[in-house]
Amino acid sequence: MIDHVRDLATLQEATDRLLTAVAKLDNGSLAEPSRLPGWTRGHILAHLSRNADALVNVFEGRPMYVSGDARDSDIERDSGRPLQEQLADLRHSAAGFAAVADRPADWSRTVELRNGVTDSAARVPFRRLVEVELHHVDLGIGYELEDLPAEFTAREIDFLADRWSGRPEVPSAELIASDGGTWRTGTAGEPQVTVRGTSAQLLGWLAGRADKGDSLTTSGGPLPVLPPL
Structure with missing residues (x-):
């Protein structure tokens, strides 16, 4: 059974782990290729920030993204920012997601994600956890699939x-x-x-x-x- 309260706590731990690791980087390393074809590390960090905002939209009943093109252009726009801006955005967007998830809500309700995909609200924290954990690995900065919690x-x-x-x-x-x-x-x-x-x-x-x-x-x-x- 999905336990969204536990998943939110686990998500916070994973987010803190990511922020600690990213804070050790520098501006030059953000411009280097990630493990995802065509994306730098800056692209991954921009995606994680915009994904947190998008999941706030999901919780509040708005479209997750205005469009696929808008999603991609936002990531491209934010990918080249210096480290301190990326870190501030990661923290702010993660805090925004956590604040919305902390509101009283019907966690059994159905929400709509991208491309018409639907799921229960209770599964959204785990979906965000997947983004944080796998993209931490994708950064290629020493956190590997073998390091993921069992x-x-x-x-x-x-x-x-x-x-x-x-x-x-x-x-x-x-x-x-x-x-x-x-x-x-x-x-x-x-x-x-x-x-x-x-x-x-x-x-x-x-x-x-x-x-x-x-x-x-x-x-x-x-x-x-x-x-x-």
Whole structure:
């Protein structure tokens, strides 16, 4: 069961961890490439700030973004700012999200995200946590998939495995983590492929990160090709 209160507390811890790490950078390092193609570290930080604002919109019943183009242009506009401006924006936008989430509300209500996607309000804090944790890794500043809290990794694998379930273009697969945990994804029926690796490696494959599954081992067939996130 989703516990939004606990997720909000965990999100604050992850945000503090991110801010502490980013504060050790300098202006030059923000202009360097991140691990996301076409994005500098500054792009990632700008995205995280604007995403917090967008989730405030979600909570308040407004469109998450005015449009996809507006989202992209806002990130591009803010990507080149110096470190202190990026840090101030990260703190301010995160505080704004936390303040809205602290208001009395019906957490069982349905909210609308991007592209018509809907979810319960109670799941939004975890969605924000995913943004903070995975993009912290994407910065390439020493925080790796292996450093993610084990509970977070298992929950995100749960989410992504479910996302790729029932998709005819994804072969049925059983995912087995050497450090504990088993998942199913792909089409219904008996798994055609068994995929083995650590939880971090499985998450990297499902989320299109790290080596994208090259370190995993399979039996019964090749590693399934996943659609883009």
